[in-house]
Amino acid sequence: MKAVIELSAARVVASSAARGAEAKAIQVLIEEVAKRTGVTWTQLDSLPSEPQQQPLIIAGTAAALDSLIQHRSELEADIGRIQPEGFIVHVAAQAGTPIVYIIGKDVRGVLYGVGRFLRKAVMSEQSIGMSVQTHIVSSPSFPIRGHQLGYRPKTNAYDAWSVEQYEQYIRELALFGANSIEILPPRTDDDATGPLMKVDPLQMMIQLSAIIDSYGLNVWIWYPNMAEDYSDPEVRTEELAEREEIFSKLSRIDAVMIPGSDPGGMHPVPLFEWSGELSELLQRYHPQARIWLSPQVMKYEPRPWLEAFYEQVNQEPEWLGGVVYGPHIDELLPVYRERIPQKYRIRRYEDITHNYHCQYPVADWDLALAMTAARESYNPRPLAEKHIHNQFAAYADGNISYSEGINDDVNKFVWSDQDWNPDTPVIETLRDFARLFIGSEVAEGVAQGLLALEQNWVGPLIINDQVEVTLQQWMQMEQEGGPQVLNQYRFQMGLIRAYYDAYVKRRLIYETELEHKAKDLLRDAGRLGSLNAVEQAERVLEQANAAPVAQGYKQRCCELADELFANIGSQLTVERHFAIAVDRGAFMDTIDAPLNDANWLRTQFRLVHGLADEQVRLLHIRQALSRTNPGPGGSYDNLGSYRSAGRVDPGMGGYEDPGYLHSPRVAPSIYLLRMNEEKKRALGGVPLAWAQHVNALADTPIHATYQHLDPDSAYTVKVAYVGDTVDAELSRDCWVRLTVNDCYVIQDDIHVREGMVTIHESSIPQEALADGQIKLTFQRMRGFKRLNVAEIWIIRQPVQL
Known part of the structure; x- marks a missing residue:
């Protein structure tokens, strides 16, 4: 046990010349200690004239503290080696008055030193302590470290925040080393206002700029080009006028980032010409501000567009401040x-907020979790985020993350700490996070609990015994924690995830067995009669709703969802909490999504009821039960499953290529399950096998190998291609080619329509089977950049005797 110096009676000494952001850092130190302990420190502007035993905390820049440093021999060398934004936190407690030094290389360094002091302090009611061995000398590894905080209805919490809540969150990000905050203009690809907004969007933007500046941090603006035609002089005039109003009213702007698309869609030549014009306008009001461009593109074929972007960058325009990777x-x-x-x-613009349909999806995520936790649930992924950060850290100057709300809260602090020092162990960040934001007494439990939540999402859910253990750990903290812990929204976010995961697993086990029982009844339809069998099977499936399991877990999730809305405006439902969509953080709306093939079976039941002949009804039931059967000697793969996904060549693999740019990945197609009944019936129903598939981006092929085939038999291959989500602004149709053994084209220019499933069956050339092994290669030829393959049947044809 390390010796701890008690600091509740300490006084803070800062230079009388401290102004602006340096004075703000001292204010943060005193206020944050008072919030957590009830201790209010007195601030002095000089050392006490008489020796006293009360501890001192001397804080400020090295230059400002020159006359106040009493232990110069201990600190001189360290002061000389800290870099810009760096700091020293040192406890000098050997003799006399205990002194804690917080020394910044510059004004920002003081704030980051204060942050490190607060992170390492042990705080409780009327007490604050610090290890007597504390000696931290630290400077940042990357010059750009920050997060995007967009005030718009699309986010799952930010739009509900007051100015005060925004300032507190910005302050907390700064305590972990953030030096940049990116804000958004009132007009984006979202509604201008929403039911939870307390402040006019432009007024919030103005106030956020001033708040960020008050901490000495950089103000970035994410500013998409939303007009249709920038070649129209009237449109151009209107767009410039909108930007001039914003540029002129904000007290600080350091950079404006313009995305190439999503939203927007200019070709690089007019994009660069327009951006140069904007740079002149921007620098009229903020002479040091620069324009940064991101070549993210969805509207065009990605490779030609990106090559055109490179061509423009290589002309090296002077107005261009830098480029963005996201x-x-x-x-x-x-x-x-x-x-x-x-x-x-x-500058990296990394998506740390989404679980799928995103830059860095949860690897091989279980379909049951994808259908329920969905795209923007609370998603602490500390180990994955550290790996993603460090895999490419050397190739950029830092990151300002892409975030859609509070769901990625843990990930933000992991990224900030890694941007400061990529050698920082994740567990150290989590301990600091839990100690500062939730409480010293539960810091270790919460830190380990956050790691455990990440492990809940690893591997097949139905056999993941970590889920129950994780819930037990969080429940014990819930039972033992006092109001100070239980009312912290960050504790509530971890707790709801523990209950939620356990509830989904219980349902998965239960509903999987119900499906098997229903199918057993259908297999007995010849004896029971088709309509009777269907009726009994329906009653079995309905037990998921009529006699649900683990309702105590669900009820606790509902309670926590309401508490989180009250605490932080977290929008976990559409109706009760005003989320704009299920996939925008409202994962409580999908907590009871069916986890078996009940909906597909019910479509079959309705089709059976529409048939007049008993034998035809029985035939339909048999065909439905045999949907995945490839026949004797054949093979079937649902490429979204753990077993079948292993048949696919991983390419570079997710470890080396976490964005899966050159590696196929397992990805969900949840939108298919949400089709209206008419569309489902047109497809003959939507089985769960179509809700998760193998996906490849751009020109990356999908290779699947089959062995142990009979060279003397004839085979066909049947493939279910899943079209991408429907988009109102651009077509997401694509065209696909399937080859065997890299030389036989057996399906060519197959049109895969967006929002639909396309099934094709083709013969495999006999000569391709000579050694009993084939390699299937699926290649996107043109169209939208995502290729999705859900199912493959290798069907052995009957031998003609």
Whole structure:
């Protein structure tokens, strides 16, 4: 046990010359200690004239504290080696008055030193302590460290925040080393206002700029081009006028980032010409501010568009401050760095907020979790985020993350800490996070609990015994924690995930067995009669609703969802909490999504009821039960399953290629399950096998190998292709080619329509079977950049005797 110096009676000494952001850092130190302990420190502007035993905390820049440092021999060398934004936190407690030094290389360094002090302090009611062995000398590894906080209804919490809540969150991000906050203009690809907004969007933008500036941090603006035609002079005039109003009213702007698309969609030539014009306008009001461009693209074929972007960058326009690397850039970051002139910095714009249909999806995520937790649930992924950060850290100058709300809260702090020092162990960040934001007494439990939540999502859910253990750990903290812990929204976020995961697993086990029982009844339809069998099978499936399991877990999730809405405006439902959509954080709306094939079976039941002849009804039932049967000697693969996904060549693999730019990945198609009944019936129902598939981006092929085939038999291959989600602004149709053994084209220019499932069956050339092994290669030829393959049947044809 380390010796601890008690600091509740300490006084804070800061230079009388401290102003602006330096004075703000001292204010943060005193206020954050008072919030957590009830202790209010007195601030002095000089050392006490008489020796006293009360501890002192001396805080400020090295220059400002020159006359106040009493232990110069201990600190001189360290002061000389800290870099810009760096700091020293040192306890000098050997003799006399105990002193804690918080020394910044510059004004920002003071704030980050205060942050490290608060992270390491042990705080409780009327008490604050610090290890007597504390000696931290630290400087940041990357110059760009921050997060996007967009005030718009699309986010799952930010739009409900007051100005005060925004400031507190910005302050907390700064305590973990963030030096940049990116804000959004009132007009984006979202509604201008929403039911939870307390402040006019432009007024919030103005106030956020001032708040960020008050901490001495950089103000970035994410500013998409929303007009249809920038070649129209009237449109151009209107767009410039909108931006001039914003540029002129914000007290600080350091950079404006313009995405190439999502939203927007200019070709690089007019994009660069327009951006140069904007730069002149921006610098009229903020002379040091620069324009940064992101070549993310969805509207065009990605490769030609990106090549045109490189061509423009290589002309090295003087107004360009740097370039951005983020979602929808189909190039590995090391390659991107090689193609960009070295004079330009690269800022990462990493998606840390989404679980799927995103830049860095949860690897091999169980379908039951994808259908329930969905795209924006609370998703602490500390180990994965550290790996993603460090895999490409050397090729950029830091990151300002892409975030859609509070669900990725843990991930933000992991990224900030890694941007400061990529050697920082994740568990150290989590301990600091839990100690500062939830409480010293539960810090270790919460830190380990967050790691456990990440492990809940690893592997098949139905056999993941970690889920129950994780819930037991969080429940014990819930039972033993006092109001100070239980009312912390960050504790509530972890707790609801523990209950939620356990509830989904219980349902998965239960509903899987109900499906098997229903199918057993259908197999007995010849004896029971088709309509009777269907009726009994329906009653069995309905037990999932009539006699549900683990309702105590669900009820606790509902209670926590309401508490989180009250605490932080977290919108976990559409109706009760005003989320704009289920996939925008409202994962409580999908907590009871069917986890078996009940909906597909019910479509079959309705089709059976529409048939007049008993024998035809029985035939339909048999065919439905045999949907996945490839016949004797054949093979069937649902490529979204753990077993079948292993048949696919992993390419680079998710470890080396976490964005899966050159590696097929398992991805959900939840939108198919949400089709209206008419569309489902047109497809003959939507089985769960279509709700998760193998996916490849851009020009990456999908290879699947089959062995142990009979060279003397004839085979066909049947494939279910899943079209991408329907988009109102651009077609997501694509065209596919299937080859065997890299030389036999057996399906060519197959049109895969967006929002639909396309099934094709083709013969396999006999000569391709000579050694009993075939390799199937699926290649997107043109159209939208995502290729999705859900199912493959290798069907052995009956031998003609």
